[in-house]
Amino acid sequence: MxxxxxxxxxxxxxxxxxxxxxxxxxxxxxxxxxxTDEQPVQSEGQAAQAKLVVKDHPFDGGDKLDISIELPQQVYQSLTAEKPGGTIMLMQSEEEGGLYRELAKYPPNDGSWKLNEKAHIVSIEVSGLNTKSEYFYRLYWKPHEGEKQIIAETSGPVRTKREWFLGDKWxxxxxxxxxxxxxxxxxxxxxxxxxLKVRRIAGLEAVDEAVGRATEMGRSVLFVPGIQDMNDIQTIAGLNILSHVAQTAAEYDAQVEVPTSRALVMTAARETLQGSFLTAGRPEAYNPDLAYYVTDEQFGYVAYVSGMMVREKPAACFYLGAFFAESLILAETGNSVGAIQVAGTAQPSQLPFFVAACDYTLIGEELFAASAYLSGSPEExxxxxxxxxxxxxxxxxxxxxxxxxxxxxxxxx
Amino acid sequence: MSKINPDDIEVILATDCGSTTTKAILIEKIDGHYRQTYRGEAPTTVEEPAADVTVGVTNAVSEVAELAGRKLLDENDQILRPSNGKQGCDIYISTSSAGGGLQMLVAGVVREMTAASAKRAALGAGAIVMDTISSNDKRKPYEQIQRIRELRPDMILLSGGTDGGTVKHVVQLAELIAPAKPQPRFGDKYRMPIIYAGNIEAWEPVKETFDDDVELSQVENVRPQLDNENLGPARDEIHELFLEHVMAHAPGYDKLISWTDAPIMPTPGAVGNILQTIAERDGINAVGVDIGGATTDVFSVFDGVFNRTVSANLGMSYSISNVCAEATMLNILRWVHVDMQERELRNRVKNKMIRPTTIPQTLEALIFEQAVAREALRLAYIQHKEFATTLKGVQQQRTVGDLFTQDSGGQSIVNNMKLDLLVASGGVLSHAPRMHQTAAMLIDAFEPEGFTTLAKDSIFMMPHLGVLAQVHPQAALEVFERDCLIYLGTCVAIAGQPKPGRVAFRYKITGDLSDEGEMYAGELKLLSLSGDQRATVEIEPARGLDCGAGKGRPISREVRGGEVGLILDARGRELAVGGEKGADRQTVTQWVNSLHLYED
Amino acid sequence: MAHAYTPGLKVSRQTKLHCRRLLPISGKVLVEVGDLVEAQDVVAEASIPGDIFPLNLASLLGVSAADLPGCMLKNRGERVEVGDELARSKGIFGFFKKSYFSRSAGVLESVSKITGQIILRGEPIPVQVRAYVPGRILEVKPEQGVVVESNVTFIQGIFGIGGEQYGKIHLACENPEQPLTEDLIKPEMRGGVIIGGARMTHQAVEKAIAVGASAVVSGGIDDQDLKNILGYDLGVAITGTEKIGTTLIITEGFGDIGMARRTFELFQSRVGSQASVNGATQIRAGVMRPEIVIPTADDSASDVFDDGAVEGFLEPGSSVRIIRDPYFGMIGQVASLPAEPTVLGSGSKARVLEVKLDDGRKLVVPRANVEIIAG
Incomplete structure (x- = not known):
């Protein structure tokens, strides 16, 4: 290949x-x-003949309009002169002939106005609108304080349109x-x-070795799927690996034990075990008591598992899932009873402990990559x-x- | 067998009863040193019409006697002992692989652990392992039983469990073997010997499982703990049972046993023995290969750990067709630098298989046979590397620094870079018309890296010396050094893939040979350096290439010469020959020419 | 004089064959010394212990292995039929008992209290040994088998495929140099032993299988054809168990090579006779060659022992065949035996001989590369 x-x-x-x-x-x-080919909603201004073009903003959620105003040259110049000779005010109303309120004015430019010097066009994007209302716009020209005149007005109602796609998410x-x-x-x-080359994950390669050790020594294989519930992705990843471990154990005819700290995890683990024993062709070796619930209490659980390890001395320990303060307690106990240990977690803070105390460690992503790595199926x-x-x-x-x-x-x- | 003071031993007679010929050699003490002086050969007589192995032995010995002008046999064809002037010898020893050697079945709990240890014990004792039964060999119990019934081994080695470990699995294995009632190969009256070398606590239940149809014996566990192996007791028991049962039922062996001064060893066991002795004495890593007609044996000693594998169906006559089937014609023909017709070759291969004793007459036939040998050796070495591993199932010690280099157990201990001595024996290697060909076959098949001394067994004397080493190690080592090995020279090869058209390494040679230069990627060079000459070779590899000191680091070593000389190899490792990216026929022809393989 | 290799192939017009017919395991011999038997008569039979059905009953019942013997309802040695209740767990206070009903029939052979495994042994498998050749029982080896003595024409091949077959001799080729091709195989050869000349082609073998021939015998076969017929590349020369529909035997070797004239003529003289054929070959220690055995009615010449090619000594004048390329298959007489080793084309030194071919050419070949044949 x-x-x-x-x-x-x-x-x-x-x-x-x-x-x-x-x-x-x-x-x-x-x-x-x-x-601009679209039918512009526009109205000719009266005296000053500004041109108000109101268009729907493309690719939006129906809350924006683009307004551009072609100003008469003198107005434009007095607006953009170093000392502005007046202001323009954009007004908006939601009913024809209703109350217009100020939407924006220029100068000063707060950054929302865009200027096109050549064509004497100023444009602004109006947002916060909705598709149900109709909008009317007016543009006032205010050469001095106290004097204002309408230089442009929309001739009819303008509506916004909701698009299928949002343009800013392209x-x-x-x-x-x-x-x-x-x-x-x-x-x-x-x-x-x-x-497709996948980096060798020593921890997963070592499953056979660890289970084999347990078989030869006539001891059990301990599998701890972390202390979180099924809603944690790490627990699910751990159970994925459990299916592989259990299958190997079934093939070797070794004993697997899965103490859990959550009831749901126990049920899932049982399902996983049953499936694995079936795949291995030894359905009769499956016993639901292989996976059992201990307690939800973090340290109650740890105390139980550590105690069991000291008493039964499993020859292979797997810690795959979400771990917190208990990581080192478990790993150290396992090491002291002479087990081959494989750990894996995506909790960065616990990784150093596992690396130091275990034979093999799956680091972060490796835990999630495990099922693809193990199955080798082209899809995964x-x-x-x-x-x-x-x-x-x-x-x-x-x-x-x-x-x-x-x-x-x-x-x- | 009388105990003789080693210092009084002046004349040693040794025979090796092979499946086709019985070879006898005479070793004499000359000027205080042991030297091999004469040799004789005669057909082995295990089968009808003679059906008595001693007939062949007597014939071979009388040939030696004739050549040496020494009377070795009395009028009743008994070997004369002790020596007295021009008469007799001080000790007589023998090995045997007649009748297909010692064939064994081994069983263990986990294939990679106790079953592998059991296999190592059996192979180390010189047996051919017919099959390995284990709890995880993916066979259903009835299939395993069927298999045990089909095979007719000489002996069974049952292991499993550490001491204090599993009892259940071991008894399960016993329960498979017991009802299968395996039949031994020879002798109807003889009970199948079963050696138990497993969990000490499972011995009682195992004993109960078997009935009186088998000869059950117990030795120490081959794997008392998973972290260490204890193969010695099992090996010794195999040797003992080999003599007591297998040999005793083979025609004429009872007589031969009574003649010898040391227990008869299976031939491969003896070869392993001498290689181990040498590696131990000189503190070197060595690989030995014996390519025969039907099988190829590979022996290795790395860091004091001995391993042996037998590739049962890789050989140059009986099994030549299988080599072609396993390696494929395409892979064989990549080593051939002249035009050959595949269809014609296929028929020739089969004809060699059905008439195994013929020898190549034309150069073309020789080139082809040597190409087949390269592939057979390569495949055998791959099998060996896969088998010779560190123990599996061992607890690892780690620090945080090992985060990204988590090595697992069961890594191959065969490391070509650490290999110091490569010894060849077997017809196609030792009888090649030119020693250059032997050296080339070894380099192409084994791909040694760094500095490797190449040698061949002159007349297949290693088995004799292996037994001798047990009785008289000093004599064995002296003969090994002086008469057994013919040094071909040293191969200096670079590991890694050199970039085409670029310099792979620079070399500077001082001492008995002075030279300096550059080796380009893909080049081979032969420099003459005779057997008694030594030279210091300094190598400066290109970036990314390794010659033993690490990538790109210079290295200097003293090398010994030989019949062929000093070979500088810049082809890189792994060797890429044939196929889309490998060396093409033109390059292969260049190699042939630079090593002067087929010319005078 | 020198010892020469010979594969020991016997080609004999008239020989007394002592054929050992042994059971693979101890059994019962059905005939007595002196009995006359036909080729297909059963002379001995045995029952191989039946197949084994291991079953982990302890886990199936959910009891510990040590408790299993107490749960067994059948004793060791007792017969069990399909559906029989094999064991019942004790349950709790007599409730929640669990039973196991056997799914296979056989005899309960063992119950393990360590592994919780029981072993049921199925029906014994009968093995029968036929006489193979018609003749007289010479010797009976109690419980093992017999030796059948028979006067036969005996021809060994060099290599074969397939097991024992019986049939009438049909000659398909007119001379030993004629290849055995498809068109030479006729439907009336059904059940017979087809004798060809030189190489048998792939198509010819397929035709022979199609018409239902028992066996095909010829001088040679191309390895590529053999691969096509078998469907795989034959690795080790241990054959006899192939099931391709017929038995194949080649008498000389691989490639385009004609059958030895003497062998061919022998077949020619026995056309129509019933023959027993075995393709089993083993080229290893304990060598086995394929054979064609044609019983002769003539009992008078029973002491004439004509072995055809046998081991012999090379001397000027001996007939030899060259058995290695480049002169593979050529036949001639030894012209001289130079004593000194000669350097061959391959560069190696070996003892050689000079062979004079029938066309007058003289060739020098290594001694290892010839075999003595009967002149």
Missing amino acids: KQFPYFIYVLVCVLVFGLFAQSAKTVQAEKQPTQ KLAGVGILICGSVIFFIEVAKRGWK LGSLKGQDVGKLIVAVWLLGGCLIETLTVLSIL
Whole structure:
């Protein structure tokens, strides 16, 4: 089987994403003029002849309108002069001829106004609207204090429109497609027989060895699925590995014991055990008492498990799930009774204890990758690989972004 | 058997009863040193019409006697002892692999643990392991029983459980073997010997499981704790039972046993013995290979740990067809630098299989046979590497620093970089017309890395010396050094993949040979350095390549010469030959030319 | 003079064959010394202990292994039928008892209180040994088998595939150099032993299987054809158990090689006779060669022992066949035996001989590469 050229894949993805992002920008830029083709809701102003164009904001949730005002040259100039010679006020009402209230004024520009000097257009995005109301706009020109005149007004009601997609999430969609696409892509790649390399996880390779040791020594295999309930993903990952451990134990005809600290976990563990014994072709060896509930109390549970370890001296201990303060107590007890220990948790604070006291440790992500690693099925391997590559792409982008940002700040670019 | 003072031993006679020929050698003390002086050969006579192994032994010995001008046999064809001037010898020893050697079945609880230890014990004793039965061999109990019934081993070794460990599994194994009622190969009246080398606490129930149909004996556990192995007692018991039962039922062996001054050993056991003795004395790591017609034996001693494997169906005559089937013709032909017709070759291979004693007459046939040998050796070595591992099931000690390098148990202990001596024996290797060919076959098949001395067993004397080492180690070692080994030279090879077209390493040689230069990726170079010459070789590998001191680090060592000389190998490891990316025919031809393989 | 290798192939017009017919395990011999038997008569039979059904009853009942013997309802040695209640757990205060009903029939052989396993042994498997050749029982080995003596034409091949077969000799080729091709195999050869000349082709073998021939015998076969017929590449030369629908025997070797004229003529003279054939080959210690045995009615010449090719000494004038490329299959006479080793084309030194071929050519070959054949 051939090794898949990841490097090339990642490179292509980064480039494609780059092009995508680039083109998304230009598309936005290009689309602006075409949108004026839409029937603009506009009204001719009276004296000063400003042109008020109110358009629905594209790709929004129906809460924004884009308003652009083409001002007469003199108005524009007096507005943008160093000492502004007056202000414009944008007013909004929700009923025809109703009460208009001020929405925005210029100057000063609080950042919401955009100016187009050539065409003498000022534009603003109005938000916080809803699709059910009708809106009317008016633009006042206030050359001096106390004097104001309407220079533009909408001729009819304007409504906002809710779109299917939110425009500001396009980039996220791109990232999503890239990661999901990578997953699908790698599943397909795996199905076609390419070899997907997964780093050797010593802890999982050692399952056979640990169970074998228990078999030879005539002792039991202890499996602790953490102290959290089934809602913790680590517990689920732990039980995934339990199915492998139990299957091996069933094949070797070794005794497995699963004390749990949550009732639900016990039920799940029993199901897992039963399935594994069945797969191993030894359904008669399954006994529901192999998995049992101890107590919800963290240290009550630990006291029980440690006590049992000292009494029964299991030859293989597996700690796979969510662990807290008890990690070192368990691991040390296991070490002192001479067991081969395999631990795995995604709690970063507990990892050092496990590494020091156990024979093999699954670090963070490895715990979740276990089921793909163990089954070796193209679907699972492909999705593992796809996620990894997705993360890699994001990491490359992050680094690239930071670099560019830094260079820009340092004025190198 | 009388005890003789080793210092009084002047003349030693040794025979090895192989499956086709019986070889006799004479070792004499000349000027205070033991030297092998004469040898004789005669067909083995285990089968009809003679059906008495001693006939072949007598024939071989009389040939030696004739050549040496020494009377070794009396008028009743008995070996004359002790020596007296030009008459007789002081001790007589023998090995045997006639009748297919010692064939065993082993059983243990976990395949990688006690069953593997049991297998190691059996192989180390010189047996061929026909099958390994274990609780986790993925066979259903009835399949295992069926298998035990089909095989007709000479002996069974049952192990399992540490002391104080599992009883249930061991009894379960006994319960599989007992009803299967295995039949021994020879002799209807003879009861199957079963050696129990498992959990001491399971002995009583195991004993109850078997009835009187078998000869059950107990020895110390092969794996008293999982963390250590104790193979000695089991090996000794195998040797004893081999003599008592297996040999005693083979034709003529009772007589032969009474003749010898030391217990008869199975041939491979003896070869392992001498290799171990040598490695121990010189503190080196050594690999020995014996490629025969039907089987290939690989022996290794790494850091004092001895391992042996037998690849039962890899050989150069009876099994040649199987080598072609396992390695595929494509892989064999990648070593061939001339045009050959595959269809024609297939028929030739089969013809060699049905007429195993023929020898290649043309150069083309020789090239092909040596290509087959490379593949057979390569496959045998792969099997050996997979088997020779550290113990599995051992508790590991770790620190936080080991976070990303969590080694597991059961790693191969065979490390080509640490290999110091590679010894070849067996027809295709020792009878190659040019020793260069032997060296090339060894390098291509075993891919030694760093500095490795290559040698061959001159006349397949290692079995004789292996037995001798038990009686008279000094004599065995002296003969081994002076007469047994023919040094071919030293191979200096780089590990890692050198970049094509770039320099792989620079070398500077001082001492009896002076040279300096660069080796480009894929190059092979032969420098002449004769047997009594020594040279210091300094190697400066390119970045990422290793010659023993670490990647890119220079190294300097003294090397010995030999019949072939000093071989510098910049082809990289693993060797890539054939296929899409490997070396093509043109490159292979260059290698053939640079080693002067097929020319005078 | 020198000793020469010979595969020991016997090709004999008339020989007294002592055929040992032994059971794989001890059993009962059905005939007595002096009895006349036909080839397919059963001479001895035995029952191999039946298949074994191990069962972990303790776990099935949910009791500990030590308690199992107390739960057993059948004793050791007792017969168990399918559906019989084999064991019942004691339950709690006489309640919650659990039973196990046997799913296989056999005899209860053992009950282990350590592993909780019981072993049921199924029906014995009968094994029968046939006489293989028609003849007289010469010797009876009690409980083991018999030796059948018979006057036969006996031909050993060098390599075969498949087990024992019986059938009439049919000659398909006209001369030993003619390859055995598909068109030479006729439907009337059904159940017979087809004798070819040179190489048998893949198609010919398939046709022979299609018409239902018992066996096909010819000079040679191409290895590629053999691979196609078997469906795999034969690794080790231990055969006899293949089930391809017929038994194949080659008399000379692999490749395009004609049957030895003497062998061919022998077959020619026995066309129509009933033959027993065995393709089993083992080229190892304890060598076994495939054979064709054709009983002769003529009892008078029973003492004539003509062994055809046998071990012998090479001397000028002996007929030899070269058995290694590049001259594989050529036949000639030894012209001279140079005493000194000669360097071969391969570069190795070996003792050689000079062979004079029938066409007058002289070849030098290593002594190891010839075999003596009957002239």
